[in-house]
Amino acid sequence: MSNRLPLKIALVGCGRVAEKHLQAINYLAKKNKNRVKRVELTALVDPFAEARQRILEKYKHRNQVNFFDSLEQMFSNLTNHKNKPDLVAITTPSSQHYKQAKLALQNDCHLFIEKPIALKLDHATEILNLAENKNKKIAVGHIFRYFPVIGLIAADLAEGVFGKPLYGNVSVRWGHDQAYYDQASWRGTREHDGGSIMNQSIHALDLMYWLLGEPELLSAKGSLSTQIHQMESEDLGFGIFEFADDRWLSVEGTTNTDPNRPEASFFLRYTKGEIRAGILAGKISFSILDQNGQQLRLKYLKCDILQRIKQEGFSYLLQISNPHTGIYLDLINAISLDQEPLADGLSGLKALEMVIALYEDAGVDSV
Numbered sequence: 060m061s062n063r064l065p066l067k068i069a070l071v072g073c074g075r076v077a078e079k080h081l082q083a084i085n086y087l088a089k090k091n092k093n094r095v096k097r098v099e100l101t102a103l104v105d106p107f108a109e110a111r112q113r114i115l116e117k118y119k120h121r122n123q124v125n126f127f128d129s130l131e132q133m134f135s136n137l138t139n140h141k142n143k144p145d146l147v148a149i150t151t152p153s154s155q156h157y158k159q160a161k162l163a164l165q166n167d168c169h170l171f172i173e174k175p176i177a178l179k180l181d182h183a184t185e186i187l188n189l190a191e192n193k194n195k196k197i198a199v200g201h202i203f204r205y206f207p208v209i210g211l212i213a214a215d216l217a218e219g220v221f222g223k224p225l226y227g228n229v230s231v232r233w234g235h236d237q238a239y240y241d242q243a244s245w246r247g248t249r250e251h252d253g254g255s256i257m258n259q260s261i262h263a264l265d266l267m268y269w270l271l272g273e274p275e276l277l278s279a280k281g282s283l284s285t286q287i288h289q290m291e292s293e294d295l296g297f298g299i300f301e302f303a304d305d306r307w308l309s310v311e312g313t314t315n316t317d318p319n320r321p322e323a324s325f326f327l328r329y330t331k332g333e334i335r336a337g338i339l340a341g342k343i344s345f346s347i348l349d350q351n352g353q354q355l356r357l358k359y360l361k362c363d364i365l366q367r368i369k370q371e372g373f374s375y376l377l378q379i380s381n382p383h384t385g386i387y388l389d390l391i392n393a394i395s396l397d398q399e400p401l402a403d404g405l406s407g408l409k410a411l412e413m414v415i416a417l418y419e420d421a422g423v424d425s426v
């Protein structure tokens with residue numbers, strides 16, 4: 060399975076989220092503390108030349124980067140070329156993910172797919188099966204798994220430190236104005252995007268599912284409304300999920316709030332403790348209480364920071380605000396050690412399953 064470093068990366072889709080990928084790629088394309096250069100950007104793919112150029116200008120390294128209009132064109136040009144990518148990062152509109160993921164896997168590339176992994180369950184399953192057949196790794200853009208402290212909490216939960224998960228509640232108030240939906244024809248449509256649950260809430264659902272111990276989904280209730288935006292999909296959604304072993308999750312997801320104050324808040328209750336976390340206008344707060352009500356926040360934070368410095372050096376601390384760097388690091392590690400990254404393809408499928416179950420209960424056919 061192991062690939063030689065640096066891994067050659069093709070970035071497919073040069074829009075907004077591609078900038079987060081570029082920030083991570085810039086960091087990983089420098090030599091690390093072991094004097095190893097882990098990645099190299101070798102191709103930018105987008106039908107718009109200005110979009111490719113805009114991203115290239117942010118790339119800080121000197122190697123040659125090839126431009127292509129489409130992924131098909133890239134593979135027909137690079138298949139037997141020394142610059143053929145090892146890893147394809149898909150940052151295109153959500154309805155493109157399935158087709159592009161398949162093509163990349165058929166050409167023996169590992170994948171970083173932005174969330175949602177696909178818009179249909181059978182498409183996501185097909186991607187996972189193909190990756191398994193090809194022995195390739197998939198990471199999905201579920202950024203919350205890579206926020207500080209979260210990985211340590213998940214490991215302790217798995218060890219039973221907090222007892223049994225009981226329920227969770229998450230609110231994602233990620234305001235967008237009408238201009239956000241008007242900037243591209245795919246945004247807010249059922250066929251290419253979905254609304255506040257599929258697009259803005261899916262990584263929060265993924266995190267909650269993970270921290271509830273990844274139980275089997277038994278049922279979902281959902282209600283959706285399009286209150287203030289001119290768009291096809293919902294700008295407000297509510298859901299209640301029942302899982303095996305009497306575990307529960309409720310979600311509120313909206314884009315109707317102030318775009319200048321994006322907010323997400325998380326609450327998880329266990330038999331031996333509780334966790335609260337929030338982001339409001341970029342400010343993060345969190346609390347981790349044990350069964351005696353003792354605050355463990357500082358203990359986890361210290362441990363997290365020391366671990367990151369030990370693994371990556373002090374320079375990594377500047378990357379903490381970009382969880383995409385954490386996803387790339389985890390994926391590169393997974394490729395070299397033949398293991399699964401934290402936000403693997405299965406996490407993408409499970410999160411999609413929850414969104415689609417909520418949509419179906421709300422009377423919306425999955426696309």
Ligand SMILES: NC(=O)c1ccc[n+]([C@@H]2O[C@H](COP(=O)([O-])OP(=O)(O)OC[C@H]3O[C@@H](n4cnc5c(N)ncnc54)[C@H](O)[C@@H]3O)[C@@H](O)[C@H]2O)c1
Pocket residue numbers: 071072073074075076077104105106107110128129130150151152153155173174175200201202243258
């Ligand atoms: N993980 C996260 O935090 C996060 C954040 C934002 C968006 N996303 C996801 O990332 C994806 C892209 O979102 P965005 O906001 O960057 O969109 P965007 O519209 O800003 O960028 C998409 C880019 O893809 C290009 N494109 C379209 N079709 C293409 C094709 N067939 N081949 C190559 N390029 C093509 C467009 O020209 C555009 O430059 C979506 O799936 C979205 O859900 C994830």
